[in-house]
Amino acid sequence: MPINNFASIDAQCFQVPNPGGIRRVLVLCSRFIAAPWPTPAALNADNEVTAAPTYVEPLTTKWAEYMFPDGTASVASDGGGDPGYESFKHMVEIAMAGFSKEVRKEIRKHLNAGSVWIFELKDGKYVVAGSSDDPIFVKPSFNSGKKGNDKRGYTMKGEVDGITWDLPVLTSALVTGLPIAPLPVVA
Numbered sequence: 001m002p003i004n005n006f007a008s009i010d011a012q013c014f015q016v017p018n019p020g021g022i023r024r025v026l027v028l029c030s031r032f033i034a035a036p037w038p039t040p041a042a043l044n045a046d047n048e049v050t051a052a053p054t055y056v057e058p059l060t061t062k063w064a065e066y067m068f069p070d071g072t073a074s075v076a077s078d079g080g081g082d083p084g085y086e087s088f089k090h091m092v093e094i095a096m097a098g099f100s101k102e103v104r105k106e107i108r109k110h111l112n113a114g115s116v117w118i119f120e121l122k123d124g125k126y127v128v129a130g131s132s133d134d135p136i137f138v139k140p141s142f143n144s145g146k147k148g149n150d151k152r153g154y155t156m157k158g159e160v161d162g163i164t165w166d167l168p169v170l171t172s173a174l175v176t177g178l179p180i181a182p183l184p185v186v187a
Contacts, residue, residue, distance in 0.1 A: 022073040024120035025094055026063040029113050030135035032056050037132050038168055048169045052177055062181040069097050075119040075129050077167045089161040090129040092117050092136055097153040107140045107154055118170060126170040136160045
């Protein structure tokens with residue numbers, strides 16, 4: 001890996017939008033990915049994923065899309081550690097409103113099952129959190145609320161530490177090629 005000095009950069013977002021928030025969330029159980037993905041070899045110099053994952057069962061494996069109440073999903077990274085021991089931590093959080101049998105069933109699927117997450121940011125960029133060989137294990141918590149208009153549902157939070165890259169960007173073209181399970185039709 002080349003050693004470079006820092007570059008001068010204007011990172012003020014002057015006169016350009018910089019919206020926070022998440023538009024779309026995709027998730028896949030890490031065991032359905034045949035080979036480690038993403039890996040440092042699959043990232044270019046701009047920390048962009050250059051290849052789609054390969055699947056254990058390509059004809060049946062699909063990414064799940066989780067719809068969520070607006071403003072209740074997030075993805076984050078943290079570069080931490082002492083000098084000489086630094087790495088990245090990827091963190092995810094998503095709320096699932098309600099207590100329906102479908103939500104409860106989906107929550108149970110995460111028990112001791114690592115996953116890889118893809119988040120579409122509000123500016124249209126996609127990032128990958130976790131990897132198939134360092135997956136994110138989410139921990140669900142349920143809250144009934146105390147009165148009528150309190151939030152009732154699950155919050156899933158998870159993280160993985162020791163990743164050697166920051167949240168990589170997944171190009172729109174690669175996302176378009178992902179097998180994604182269709183959302184249920186609302187009657």
